[in-house]
Amino acid sequence: MNHLDPQRHVRGESQYLDDVPTQQGTLYAAVFESPLAHGVLTSLDVSAALAAPGVARVLTAANIPGHNQIGGIVPDEPLLAHGHVHFRGQPVALVLARTARQAHAALRLIHIEIAPLPIITDPRVAAAQGELIVPPRTFKLGDSAAAWAACAHVFGGVAESGGQEHLYIETQGAYAFPTEMGGVRIISSTQGPTAVQRHAAHVLGLGMHQVEVDVTRLGGGFGGKEDQATPWGCLAALGAFLTRKPVKLVLDRMADMRMTGKRHPYSSDFKIGLDADLKIVAYEVTFYQNAGAAADLSPAVLERTLFHATNAYFIPNVTATAYSCRTNLPPNTAFRGFGGPQGMFVMEAAIAKAAEELGVPASAIQRRNLLRENDLFSYRQPAELCHAEQAWDTAARQYDLAGLRAEVDQFNQTNQLLKKGLAVMPICFGISFTKTPMNQARALVHIYSDGSVGISTGAVEMGQGVNTKIAHVAARTLGISLDRVKVETTNTTRVANTSPSAASATADLNGKATEMACTALRERLLAHASTEYTLNYEGLEIRNEQVLAAGVPAGTDWEKLVSSAFWKRVALTENAHYATPDLHFDAATNTGHPFAYHVYGTAFTSVTVDCLRGTYTVDALRIAHDFGQSFNEVIDRGQIEGGAVQGIGWMTMEEISYNAEGRLLSNSLNSYKIPDIYAAPAVLDVHFLDTPGHPKAILRAKAVGEPPLMYGIGAYFALRDAVRAFQGHTALPFSAPMTPEKVLVSLYPEFAHEPTLSLREGTTTQSVL
Numbered sequence: 001m002n003h004l005d006p007q008r009h010v011r012g013e014s015q016y017l018d019d020v021p022t023q024q025g026t027l028y029a030a031v032f033e034s035p036l037a038h039g040v041l042t043s044l045d046v047s048a049a050l051a052a053p054g055v056a057r058v059l060t061a062a063n064i065p066g067h068n069q070i071g072g073i074v075p076d077e078p079l080l081a082h083g084h085v086h087f088r089g090q091p092v093a094l095v096l097a098r099t100a101r102q103a104h105a106a107l108r109l110i111h112i113e114i115a116p117l118p119i120i121t122d123p124r125v126a127a128a129q130g131e132l133i134v135p136p137r138t139f140k141l142g143d144s145a146a147a148w149a150a151c152a153h154v155f156g157g158v159a160e161s162g163g164q165e166h167l168y169i170e171t172q173g174a175y176a177f178p179t180e181m182g183g184v185r186i187i188s189s190t191q192g193p194t195a196v197q198r199h200a201a202h203v204l205g206l207g208m209h210q211v212e213v214d215v216t217r218l219g220g221g222f223g224g225k226e227d228q229a230t231p232w233g234c235l236a237a238l239g240a241f242l243t244r245k246p247v248k249l250v251l252d253r254m255a256d257m258r259m260t261g262k263r264h265p266y267s268s269d270f271k272i273g274l275d276a277d278l279k280i281v282a283y284e285v286t287f288y289q290n291a292g293a294a295a296d297l298s299p300a301v302l303e304r305t306l307f308h309a310t311n312a313y314f315i316p317n318v319t320a321t322a323y324s325c326r327t328n329l330p331p332n333t334a335f336r337g338f339g340g341p342q343g344m345f346v347m348e349a350a351i352a353k354a355a356e357e358l359g360v361p362a363s364a365i366q367r368r369n370l371l372r373e374n375d376l377f378s379y380r381q382p383a384e385l386c387h388a389e390q391a392w393d394t395a396a397r398q399y400d401l402a403g404l405r406a407e408v409d410q411f412n413q414t415n416q417l418l419k420k421g422l423a424v425m426p427i428c429f430g431i432s433f434t435k436t437p438m439n440q441a442r443a444l445v446h447i448y449s450d451g452s453v454g455i456s457t458g459a460v461e462m463g464q465g466v467n468t469k470i471a472h473v474a475a476r477t478l479g480i481s482l483d484r485v486k487v488e489t490t491n492t493t494r495v496a497n498t499s500p501s502a503a504s505a506t507a508d509l510n511g512k513a514t515e516m517a518c519t520a521l522r523e524r525l526l527a528h529a530s531t532e533y534t535l536n537y538e539g540l541e542i543r544n545e546q547v548l549a550a551g552v553p554a555g556t557d558w559e560k561l562v563s564s565a566f567w568k569r570v571a572l573t574e575n576a577h578y579a580t581p582d583l584h585f586d587a588a589t590n591t592g593h594p595f596a597y598h599v600y601g602t603a604f605t606s607v608t609v610d611c612l613r614g615t616y617t618v619d620a621l622r623i624a625h626d627f628g629q630s631f632n633e634v635i636d637r638g639q640i641e642g643g644a645v646q647g648i649g650w651m652t653m654e655e656i657s658y659n660a661e662g663r664l665l666s667n668s669l670n671s672y673k674i675p676d677i678y679a680a681p682a683v684l685d686v687h688f689l690d691t692p693g694h695p696k697a698i699l700r701a702k703a704v705g706e707p708p709l710m711y712g713i714g715a716y717f718a719l720r721d722a723v724r725a726f727q728g729h730t731a732l733p734f735s736a737p738m739t740p741e742k743v744l745v746s747l748y749p750e751f752a753h754e755p756t757l758s759l760r761e762g763t764t765t766q767s768v769l
C-alpha cells in the first residue's frame with residue numbers, strides 16, 4: 001500500500017489552486033493592509049488607485065453587501081477593517097485589476113490615515129489590562145492548594161514558548177467565479193470548505209446554498225488553513241459577486257507571513273510538588289496565551305492546552321488556568337497540536353526543573369508518573385487502552401536507553417568543546433474535536449454502472465494522505481481493487497456542513513462514514529446477488545472482485561454484479577453519516593469524555609552542541625509510537641517523520657519575532673529558519689508498537705496527524721542537557737525556541753546580560769513590491 005499522490009506531485013501533474021486554468025476576464029486581487037498595529041482609521045482615499053492602469057474596482061468595508069464579519073467562534077473580526085485597525089497586516093481594501101502586477105502597483109496609491117493607539121504585543125501586559133478574548137478557564141482535579149503541605153519537594157518557575165509560521169508550500173489563496181442567479185463558486189485552498197462557504201454567504205448576504213466551495217488539494221495546511229483560509233475566500237467571492245467576473249487572489253509568501261496568524265506563543269507560570277519517591281503530587285499552571293487581535297480559534301486552542309496540561313502523566317491534584325490575551329498581532333490560529341504542545345512543554349519544563357534541583361535524571365520522574373489504565377485526566381475522562389508505560393518501556397528496550405545515556409555521559413567526560421545531550425519525551429494526545437458537535441462526517445458514494453466508484457467526503461487532502469486512506473477503506477469494504485476507486489474533490493454541494501480537516505480526526509470521521517456507505521452498498525449488492533442468482537444470502541461476500549458463496553466462487557464478478565443490479569434498478573449510490581459515539585463534555589464544570597481515545601508514544605532525542613559556537617545538530621530521534629493497527633505504514637511513518645521534524649523546528653530554530661510596534665521582523669525565509677534535510681535528525685527511527693488500536697479509529701489505525709509533533713519537544717530538553725553538561729548546571733530559563741543564539745548565551749551565563757542576539761531592525765528583508 002502506497003501513498004497515491006506523490007508520483008503526480010513530483011511530475012508536476014497535481015492540480016493546486018494556482019494551476020486552475022485561468023478564465024477569460026479574470027480580475028486579479030491584491031490586498032491593502034494596515035501599516036499600523038492599532039489605531040482609529042480616520043481617512044482612506046482609494047481614488048488614485050482606482051485611476052491606475054488596469055484597475056477595475058477598489059473595494060472597502062463600505063462595499064460589503066452582507067455582514068462585514070468573519071469571526072469563527074466570537075464575532076470580533078471584520079473582513080475589511082472599518083473604524084479601527086487592530087494589527088499590522090489587517091486587510092483594509094481590495095484592489096481588482098486586469099493583471100496581478102497592476103493590482104499590486106495600485107496598492108501604493110492608496111492613502112490611509114490612522115490615529116495611533118497604544119500597541120500591546122505581550123500577553124501578560126494584555127492580561128494585566130483586562131484585554132481577554134474570553135473569560136479565563138480552569139481545569140481542576142483534586143485539591144492542589146491543600147496538597148502542597150504533603151509534598152517533600154515543591155518547585156516553581158516560568159516557561160515561554162514561541163510562535164510558529166505554518167509555511168505551507170502553497171500560500172493562501174482563492175479563485176471565485178460568479179454563478180447564475182447571483183451566487184458564487186469558490187475554489188479555495190482551505191482545510192474548512194464549509195467555513196469558507198458559511199462566511200462568504202454571510203459577507204455577501206446570501207444563503208449558503210448560493211455559495212459552492214470546491215477543494216482539490218492543498219499544498220499543506222498544518223492548521224493555518226483551518227480558519228484562516230476564510231478571509232481570502234471571502235475577499236475573492238466579494239470581488240466576483242460585485243464585478244460578476246472571476247476574481248483570483250493568491251498571497252505572495254511575504255504577504256502571507258505578514259498577514260496571517262501563527263502558532264500561539266505562550267508565557268506560563270508553573271508550580272510542581274513531589275513526594276519523597278518522586279511521585280508528582282500536585283501541579284499548578286497558569287497559561288498566558290498570545291491570541292493576537294481577534295478570537296479566531298484561540299478559545300478552542302486554549303482549551304486544548306488545558307486538556308494536555310499534564311501530558312502523559314497522572315497527577316492527582318491539578319489546577320490549570322488559562323488566559324486568552326488580546327494583543328495587536330495578527331490573530332493566532334490552529335497549528336498542528338492546537339495548543340496541546342504549548343501545555344505539554346510547560347509540564348516537561350516543570351519536571352526538568354524538579355529533576356535539576358533534585359539532581360536526579362528527568363527520566364526518573366517521567367517514568368514514575370506515566371498514566372496507567374483508568375487513571376483520570378483532570379477533565380475526568382479515564383485513560384482507557386492506555387499505552388504510556390508500554391511505549392516508554394518498549395522504546396527503552398528497543399533503543400537501549402541506559403546505553404544511550406551512558407554513551408552521552410562518557411562522551412561528555414572526554415570532550416570539552418563538544419557536548420552531547422539526551423532527553424526522553426513521552427506523549428499523549430486526545431483524538432476528537434474538543435467541541436463535541438464537530439465530530440461528525442458524511443460520505444457520498446456512487447458506484448457507476450461500469451463498476452467504478454466515486455467517493456465524496458468532507459475530508460481535504462493536504463498532503464497527509466487522507467484520500468489514499470479513504471480509497472483504501474472503500475476498496476477493502478467493497479472487496480474491489482483500488483484502481484476502481486476515485487476520491488473526488490471536496491465540495492460543499494456534494495457533502496454539506498462539514499467540519500474542517502483538522503484535529504487529527506479527518507481519516508477517522510470521514511473514513512468511518514465511507515466505511516458505512518460502502519458497507520450498505522455491499523449488503524445491497526449481495527442481497528441482489530442472492531435473489532438474482534438464487535444464492536443463500538448468509539455467507540455471501542465479495543473478495544478480490546469475485547462474488548463468493550460460503551467461500552466458493554459463485555460465478556459472477558464485481559462488474560457483472562454491478563451491471564445486473566443497475567438493470568434491476570437497485571440504488572448504486574449511498575450517503576452515510578457518522579457521528580463519533582459516546583462523546584460529551586460539560587464546559588461549565590470542564591469535565592466529561594471529550595476524546596474518542598488517546599494516542600501514546602515515547603521518543604529519545606540525542607543532540608551534539610558545539611560549545612564554542614552555540615551551533616548544534618540533532619543526531620538521532622528514536623520513537624516508539626502507538627499506531628494501533630496501521631493499514632498504511634508508508635503514510636503513517638511519513639506523518640511521524642514530518643510531525644516530529646516540524647516539532648523540532650518549533651523548539652529549536654523557528655523564531656517568530658515582532659518588534660514593539662507589532663511589525664513582523666522574521667518576515668521572510670532568510671530571517672525565519674525552518675528545518676531542512678540538513679537540520680533533520682541523521683537517525684530517525686520509528687518503531688511500531690504492538691497495540692490493538694481502538695474501535696473508534698478507522699480500521700483500528702489510530703489518528704497520526706498531530707501526536708508526533710510533540711516528540712520535537714525532546715529536542716529542547718536534549719539541548720538543555722548538553723548545555724548544562726558544559727556550563728556546570730547553573731540555572732537556565734525555560735525559553736523556546738532554543739536557537740543557536742540562545743544556546744550560546746546559555747553556555748556562557750556571564751554574557752546573559754547582553755541584549756538579545758535575535759533579529760533586530762535592519763536585518764529583515766524588504767518587500768520587493
Ligand code: LUZ
Nearest residue numbers: 300334338432433434502503
Ligand atoms: N480544531 C478544532 C482543532 O476546531 N478543534 C479541535 O479540537 C482541534 N484540535 C486539533 C486541531 N484542530
Ligand code: MOS
Nearest residue numbers: 223335336502503
Ligand atoms: Mo489542525 S491544528 O488539526 O487544523
